[in-house]
Amino acid sequence: xxxxxxxxxxxxxxxxxxxxxxxxxxxxxxxxxxxxxxxxxxxxxxxxxxxxxxxxxxxxxxxxxxxxxxxxxxxxxxxxxxxxxxxxxxxxxxxxxxxxxxxxxxxxxxxxxxxxxxxxxxxxxxxxxxxxxxxxxxxxxxxxxxxxxxxxxxxxxxxxxxxxxxxxxxxxxxxxxxxxxxxxxxxxxxxxxxxxxxxxxxxxxxxxxxxxxxxxxxxxxxxxxxxxxxxxxxxxxxxxxxxxxxxxxxxxxxxxxxxxxxxxxxxxxxxxxxxxxxxxxxxxxxxxxxxxxxxxxxxxxxxxxxxxxxxxxxxxxxxxxxxxxxxxxxxxxxxxxxxxxxxxxxxxxxxxxxxxxxxxxxxxxxxxxxxxxxxxxxxxxxxxxxxxxxxxxxxxxxxxxxxxxxxxxxxxxxxxxxxxxxxxxxxxxxxxxxxxxxxxxxx
Ligand code: SAM
Ligand code: SF4
Numbered sequence: 022x023x024x025x026x027x028x029x030x031x032x033x034x035x036x037x038x039x040x041x042x043x044x045x046x047x048x049x050x051x052x053x054x055x056x057x058x059x060x061x062x063x064x065x066x067x068x069x070x071x072x073x074x075x076x077x078x079x080x081x082x083x084x085x086x087x088x089x090x091x092x093x094x095x096x097x098x099x100x101x102x103x104x105x106x107x108x109x110x111x112x113x114x115x116x117x118x119x120x121x122x123x124x125x126x127x128x129x130x131x132x133x134x135x136x137x138x139x140x141x142x143x144x145x146x147x148x149x150x151x152x153x154x155x156x157x158x159x160x161x162x163x164x165x166x167x168x169x170x171x172x173x174x175x176x177x178x179x180x181x182x183x184x185x186x187x188x189x190x191x192x193x194x195x196x197x198x199x200x201x202x203x204x205x206x207x208x209x210x211x212x213x214x215x216x217x218x219x220x221x222x223x224x225x226x227x228x229x230x231x232x233x234x235x236x237x238x239x240x241x242x243x244x245x246x247x248x249x250x251x252x253x254x255x256x257x258x259x260x261x262x263x264x265x266x267x268x269x270x271x272x273x274x275x276x277x278x279x280x281x282x283x284x285x286x287x288x289x290x291x292x293x294x295x296x297x298x299x300x301x302x303x304x305x306x307x308x309x310x311x312x313x314x315x316x317x318x319x320x321x322x323x324x325x326x327x328x329x330x331x332x333x334x335x336x337x338x339x340x341x342x343x344x345x346x347x348x349x350x351x352x353x354x355x356x357x358x359x360x361x362x363x364x365x366x367x368x369x370x371x372x373x374x375x376x377x378x379x380x381x382x383x384x385x386x387x388x389x390x391x392x393x394x395x396x397x398x399x400x401x402x403x404x405x406x407x408x409x410x411x412x413x414x415x416x417x418x419x420x421x422x423x424x425x426x427x428x429x430x431x432x433x434x435x436x437x438x439x440x441x442x443x444x445x446x447x448x449x450x451x452x453x454x455x456x457x458x459x460x461x462x463x464x
Contacts, residue, residue: 025059030067036174039165061092068098070364085112098193171443178224186370202232213249222255228262238270245274261299272315278427284330288345326356326428333386334363334378350393402453412448431457
């Protein structure tokens with residue numbers, strides 16, 4: 022059997038898909054590059070916005086129409102929603118929560134092989150016995166099949182306890198559970214030994230990680246102290262839990278990248294309160310100042326980058342309240358902001374509130390903020406010109422390599438050299454654009 026995994030949404034889902042691929046391959050399935058050639062398609066879904074949900078409906082419908090015999094499994098954020106199950110019940114063969122993929126997918130594959138084989142020759146199929154570890158009830162014990170051999174995601178927790186008024190994650194993914202630190206460190210050691218250059222720790226709110234007396238800064242320190250050359254990243258941080266200890270640890274740690282993603286969501290205190298974010302704009306700006314000072318203290322002169330998430334058009338957000346988000350963007354020199362036009366999500370607190378900012382106005386507000394972002398990102402990028410940075414090369418196309426700095430800037434560089442993908446090279450930046458940099462490799 023051949024499989025194809027379609028992943029929607031965030032890094033968390035991409036990381037989950039790496040574990041799903043591992044389960045499928047241990048069951049002797051082979052990956053294919055095109056979904057039309059697959060016998061089994063897995064939709065790993067995202068329910069954060071309606072648009073992502075609609076794309077799943079459209080693609081599942083089309084796939085079933087064009088390929089009536091394909092087996093379809095649906096997992097991720099939408100897998101447990103009754104309304105979704107009702108809409109797709111005749112199209113999807115198995116709905117499975119992500120934490121159960123190990124056992125559920127294995128059972129499903131075996132049952133289908135048996136069925137197929139019976140209908141063909143009335144005999145049970147010959148298959149190598151599935152290994153015990155794929156039956157393991159603990160999802161984290163599945164060893165993922167990483168997308169490449171130089172960058173890896175390592176989930177450190179699942180779920181979320183914060184119940185931000187707009188957000189479906191706590192409803193779709195359940196309460197927050199921290200993964201044992203020993204298990205995380207074991208996974209990091211395995212990756213470092215295999216030569217991985219970049220490790221990204223994942224959680225909805227990594228700042229609230231806790232395993233006994235090991236909090237997130239302590240975990241970060243432990244991984245930073247592992248021998249080997251690698252870059253360490255993490256997402257996402259919640260401003261309400263961003264401690265001084267964590268800021269100091271990030272700035273001090275050699276391997277932790279000079280990149281902090283700190284989503285503010287809105288600039289107006291009343292909106293933040295209704296969003297249930299549990300901080301105000303003043304607290305957020307104080308954190309940004311502390312981060313800047315910490316980098317200046319522990320890595321003087323280093324270029325660092327700050328990024329955020331902002332929602333536009335939250336229910337009741339007035340023009341003046343929106344302008345407070347713009348005000349934050351004028352004050353913080355962001356390198357990137359991920360904008361989300363508010364999308365009502367079932368079961369959330371905001372679901373009951375009137376979605377009273379029109380689509381047209383949400384688009385206008387996003388464009389307005391994007392213009393500010395273009396200015397700060399471009400000004401920041403110009404600081405790179407003439408300086409030399411380590412760049413992790415991710416791919417090559419038409420004689421040009423593409424990679425990223427520790428600050429997550431996209432860099433393109435032409436080079437005739439072969440086999441640079443997956444390597445960290447020294448690059449002199451010669452040109453700054455709004456969304457990327459151009460450079461030349463130095464010896
Ligand atoms: N845990 C992270 C945090 O607290 O910042 C974010 C995780 S959430 C899955 C990713 C982003 O999606 C959020 O930061 C928010 O900006 C956006 N988002 C979540 N729910 C949304 C909604 N209902 N409408 C629009 N954007 C939304
Ligand atoms: Fe959603 Fe808020 Fe949890 Fe982030 S912290 S996942 S935005 S509920």
